[in-house]
Amino acid sequence: MLEDKRILLIISGGIAAYKSLDLIRQLRKRGAWVTPVLTKSAEEFVTPLSVSALSEEKAYRDLFDLTDEAEMGHIQLSRSADLIVVAPATANLMAKMATGQADDLASTLLLATDTQVLVAPAMNVRMWEHPATQRNLQMLKRDGVAFVGPNEGDMACGEYGPGRMAEPAEIVTAIENQLAEGPLTGRRIIVTSGPTHEPIDPVRYIANRSSGAQGTAIARALSMLGAEVVFVTGPADEPRPEGAHVVEVETAKEMKDAVDAALPADAAIFAAAVADWHVDGASDSKIKKQDGKIPSLSFAENPDILASVSQSGKERPALVVGFAAETDDVIENATRKRVRKGCDWIVANDVSPETGIMGGRENAVVLISDAGAEHWPRMEKDAVARQLAERIAAALENN
Template structure:
């Protein structure tokens, strides 16, 4: 996907700069050429030697380097790339980009270019949430600058919240999407992900054990192949796929409505773990515990999203892919589900507790279609997603 693409990677200061080394490695692994640029602050966290060794390219550092200017001036350097990636991007560098400052090599390159720019911010949570940073974010997005992250999590400073640099694999997917002219360009695909929460009362709910990791990975893989992705997700901790049109829902009914609103589409990938039932007449007040009494709950069947879309006579996508999370007789149950629902493919997996798949980072699936059951080896969920995305691209032609 990135074979022979030229990436100008600007690394600014911050503890997250160490992740730029892995980012370079992953970009090079995918065939991209990486030209690194370090700010003075970045050199406090990673060395020009380590960056240069991984990139197999000289690391540029100084605006007024006579040798660099003679060999390749900063104007040419800024325009010879297919994409400029800033990772990590500090609050300071984002502010420079907004105001058009050009007082070092990195900011001058960003001002002197007409090349697309992708920014991966990383900073303290308070800095990220500060109104000034949020204004700068809105301005840069309005200028056409792309963003990936930041993620939410523990900070090196001991605080928790949004501001963590996106993981290198997420940045790579965003790079692929930014450069995408892939086999799915012009195709619209709906992906559902995560669990649904069906309320019992205002504080309790029924849900499935789903992290949303596989559905999110599939959305990212489809984006990397150029697809327009509508990502309908229930409550999940997994970061949302950058570049997708994200629709947040809570219940199965809300998910059904969101999927119906997203039609028509070329394909639908229904990876969400949708609750089969909801409570009839969920209360507006918390059910109080009373000694010796167990509350009685009446259940109603939730809308069957996969069957509804598969059997639609008007808005059925050309390819409908369902998922079957099973604990027993995986292939038999998944095969019956495909026929019962009317979908084209079922991606089945064994989610018994001992497999560690539900909520884990790996998956072992069986792709069931008219051609039978095809076993895929256990691999990272990102790898499963890429393989499935490639199959979808081949099927849609």
């Protein structure tokens, strides 16, 4: 897929810059040509010589290089690539991109191009979560910039949380998705998956039996058709879909916040089994037995993510798809749900224990839309995902 593709790789300053060397190696192994550009701070972490040796190309560093600029080199560099990749992207470079600054070679290249840009952020968790960075992130997404990561984990500074640069293999998959000539190329799609866990106390929670298998398969199928996928998942054991931007949450409120942050999008697929209620006033300490007395729990309603997005006005995706897991009157209940929520489609299934669908590898769904109820045969969840992804691509084709 990457054979003879030209990648302009911008490396900015940060400890994660060392991963760019492996990224170059993996891209070259797949036949891609990599032209590296280093910011001044990037040279504190990787050398131009190592980058140049691995890429077998000159490493560009200076905006005012008279040899390069005699032919307006920064313009040529920015427009000769099939894709521009920024890995790692620091908070500083993201801020420059969002505000249109061009005070060095990297930022000038990014401003002087009409080529698709893929960004792999890497920074301290506090910097990533800062309102300014989140504001810049949303501005860049609205401008059509694609993102891979950041991931959650331990950081060089000793803190833990989101901010780690995506691994080189993840970035390669994201590059392949960006360059894929699939029907969803250039489309941004949100997929929710898995259960939510609503705490009772620090050691107990309310959940359901969702495995996340169907949502994961849908995210994977959409990525294979070229979509940029934001995958918002509750606690689930399924391997995360490669190439998707994964956001891990626990509660329904966290899932809603993650979905809101991922908007705008072309489509939103709500496959998660979100808990309808949470414990009102969950205990901060473990609830102990008290002479056989049964504790009394008070419940409050969780936010309705599907209805909220379906009725969100100008930010509403062109296609909103909900899921309905039912144990009886499947079509009737799902049809009413579609009208009540205001979504375009409902994917309904019978999850009665005897079906083996909840937590199993197969599914039998009914697609409910304005056209009525369409029964699909029972098949592997991967096959359901591929068929649904193709339908989504066809529906978005004219939008």
